[in-house]
Amino acid sequence: MGFNQESAVKGAKTDLAKRLGVGENDIETVSVGAKDFPDMSLGAPVADEMSAQMISSGWTINLSARGKNYEYRADKYQLRLCGFNGTNHIIES
Amino acid sequence: MNRQNIWIHITIAAIVITFAGILGQFRNWESKLRSAKTVSDVKSAPKLLTVKRSAEAGEPEVFVKFRPEVTLAEINKITRKNNDRVEDRIEAVKGLTSIDDLDDADAEAVAAQYAAMSNLVVYAEAVNRIELEPTEVFRPVSQADANASSLPDDPLFGEQWALNNAGQNGGKIDAHLDALKAWATTQGSGDVVVAVLDSGVDYTHPDLIGNMWMRPDDVPAYKDGELGSVNDLRGFNAADNQSDPMDDNGHGTHCSGIIGAEGNNGEGIAGINWNVQIMPLKFLGRGGFGTTKDAIEAINYAIDRKRNGVNVRVINASWGSTSKSKALEDTIRAAGEDGILFVAAAGNNGTSNDKNPHYPSNYNLPNVISVASLDRTDTLSSFSNFGVKTVHIAAPGRDILSTWLGEEYREASGTSMATPYVAGTAALILSIEPNLSVAKLRERILKSADKIDSANGKVESGGRLNAAKALLN
Numbered sequence: 001m002g003f004n005q006e007s008a009v010k011g012a013k014t015d016l017a018k019r020l021g022v023g024e025n026d027i028e029t030v031s032v033g034a035k036d037f038p039d040m041s042l043g044a045p046v047a048d049e050m051s052a053q054m055i056s057s058g059w060t061i062n063l064s065a066r067g068k069n070y071e072y073r074a075d076k077y078q079l080r081l082c083g084f085n086g087t088n089h090i091i092e093s
Numbered sequence: 094m095n096r097q098n099i100w101i102h103i104t105i106a107a108i109v110i111t112f113a114g115i116l117g118q119f120r121n122w123e124s125k126l127r128s129a130k131t132v133s134d135v136k137s138a139p140k141l142l143t144v145k146r147s148a149e150a151g152e153p154e155v156f157v158k159f160r161p162e163v164t165l166a167e168i169n170k171i172t173r174k175n176n177d178r179v180e181d182r183i184e185a186v187k188g189l190t191s192i193d194d195l196d197d198a199d200a201e202a203v204a205a206q207y208a209a210m211s212n213l214v215v216y217a218e219a220v221n222r223i224e225l226e227p228t229e230v231f232r233p234v235s236q237a238d239a240n241a242s243s244l245p246d247d248p249l250f251g252e253q254w255a256l257n258n259a260g261q262n263g264g265k266i267d268a269h270l271d272a273l274k275a276w277a278t279t280q281g282s283g284d285v286v287v288a289v290l291d292s293g294v295d296y297t298h299p300d301l302i303g304n305m306w307m308r309p310d311d312v313p314a315y316k317d318g319e320l321g322s323v324n325d326l327r328g329f330n331a332a333d334n335q336s337d338p339m340d341d342n343g344h345g346t347h348c349s350g351i352i353g354a355e356g357n358n359g360e361g362i363a364g365i366n367w368n369v370q371i372m373p374l375k376f377l378g379r380g381g382f383g384t385t386k387d388a389i390e391a392i393n394y395a396i397d398r399k400r401n402g403v404n405v406r407v408i409n410a411s412w413g414s415t416s417k418s419k420a421l422e423d424t425i426r427a428a429g430e431d432g433i434l435f436v437a438a439a440g441n442n443g444t445s446n447d448k449n450p451h452y453p454s455n456y457n458l459p460n461v462i463s464v465a466s467l468d469r470t471d472t473l474s475s476f477s478n479f480g481v482k483t484v485h486i487a488a489p490g491r492d493i494l495s496t497w498l499g500e501e502y503r504e505a506s507g508t509s510m511a512t513p514y515v516a517g518t519a520a521l522i523l524s525i526e527p528n529l530s531v532a533k534l535r536e537r538i539l540k541s542a543d544k545i546d547s548a549n550g551k552v553e554s555g556g557r558l559n560a561a562k563a564l565l566n
């Protein structure tokens with residue numbers, strides 16, 4: 001599946017709502033911005049993952065719900081959740 | 094053949110077919126019986142059966158290094174007893190075995206179970222499966238941008254500041270590898286094979302096609318214990334166990350062009366080697382990420398080919414992470430013992446690898462060179478990792494033009510791009526000194542580095558790769 005900024009934000013909201021058991025309307029988009037990531041895991045590797053060490057362009061998506069902030073990262077073809085319960089997650093690719 | 098003989102043959106064939114059918118049915122029954130057994134009946138050590146793999150954890154699988162005295166028969170017995178199965182053996186590292194857990198238990202728990210058998214096992218570590226998807230691409234550079242007046246006659250050579258920095262685009266004169274001077278000595282050799290362990294290679298790219306490795310007729314096809322005979326005519330694909338190592342990301346093709354785009358062919362760019370053989374080893378998927386396990390399998394393949402007469406002397410590893418794996422370390426060590434230099438990217442976090450290790454570049458092995466990135470003004474790239482104890486040399490890695498998918502050329506940045514300049518220079522040296530040991534090759538590259546301020550105290554050699562000096566004995 002491919003992403004643009006808009007669909008990445010939507011995917012992130014859908015995922016967070018599901019994880020927290022809240023409605024998507026309860027999730028606030030704090031900020032969305034273009035970013036160069038250090039590698040092809042978007043700087044958010046999962047266990048045992050090795051990634052190409054080439055600077056990659058994408059977006060950071062900061063969401064808020066129930067008073068907490070959550071960071072997602074995406075590029076054209078992948079969406080990741082950073083540091084949720086201490087680990088990174090590949091949400092969609 | 095007379096009529097009587099025909100009936101004898103038909104009778105024998107019928108008996109063979111019937112026997113095969115009965116045998117197959119027995120195996121089927123055996124398999125069903127095994128899967129129907131409760132795990133607690135067959136386990137020799139406690140297992141956390143309540144821990145189920147998550148959707149993201151992938152297939153439960155572990156790498157287990159058995160002690161040297163443990164035979165394959167014993168390994169099979171142990172795995173059967175645990176209701177596991179031997180998925181693959183990493184032949185290059187004695188005792189290293191990939192094991193599938195058939196109970197669907199958590200890989201960490203399975204690894205702990207094997208690690209507890211300390212009389213039989215050196216170590217055990219969990220393997221996770223990862224989804225592989227595409228990545229972002231970079232600014233295309235048109236042929237019209239090129240400065241075609243430089244030597245060699247590759248029309249984009251003028252953009253290749255790393256090879257010949259004449260101060261173009263704000264660069265610093267001579268902040269380069271001094272390729273023109275190196276090429277006066279050698280332009281490489283088709284006898285040297287560099288394995289590009291990456292996302293595959295677009296072996297049809299017009300600037301690469303002439304320097305692609307193909308398995309020679311006198312080298313047998315690769316045989317894997319589990320996959321059987323593999324059609325490795327063009328290299329190896331560990332990512333999906335198919336024989337085709339075609340690149341579907343672009344990163345591996347970019348690295349390959351740096352190492353060995355054909356030089357002076359009137360097309361695109363020049364590699365640091367005009368002549369070389371590039372062996373594609375694909376383990377990164379379309380997204381540019383992959384698993385440690387697949388990296389190990391691909392290195393094992395390269396070692397096997399070396400042992401079968403293919404002159405693989407260098408592996409380029411423009412990838413990494415903070416995940417440490419003893420199994421990967423052991424496999425890289427085995428490559429070194431077979432005469433293969435392993436050149437690895439230092440990483441792009443802009444941090445010290447002395448304090449925050451990055452792998453595989455941080456493995457303290459005699460065949461590993463860890464590479465940091467420089468820009469066109471001889472400044473350490475802001476993204477580049479460093480470490481005077483753990484990163485060995487710096488090389489150009491920012492705004493590097495090279496080959497891309499679809500017969501294109503693109504600029505990209507990262508220690509990914511610096512690494513193939515070092516790997517390529519190693520191949521250049523081997524083109525004139527083919528019998529040089531890995532230790533001498535490594536020493537030659539590091540000792541000949543140009544000392545520069547930005548690398549002083551940041552990398553072990555304190556300098557930038559200089560291909561021309563590295564050729565001097």
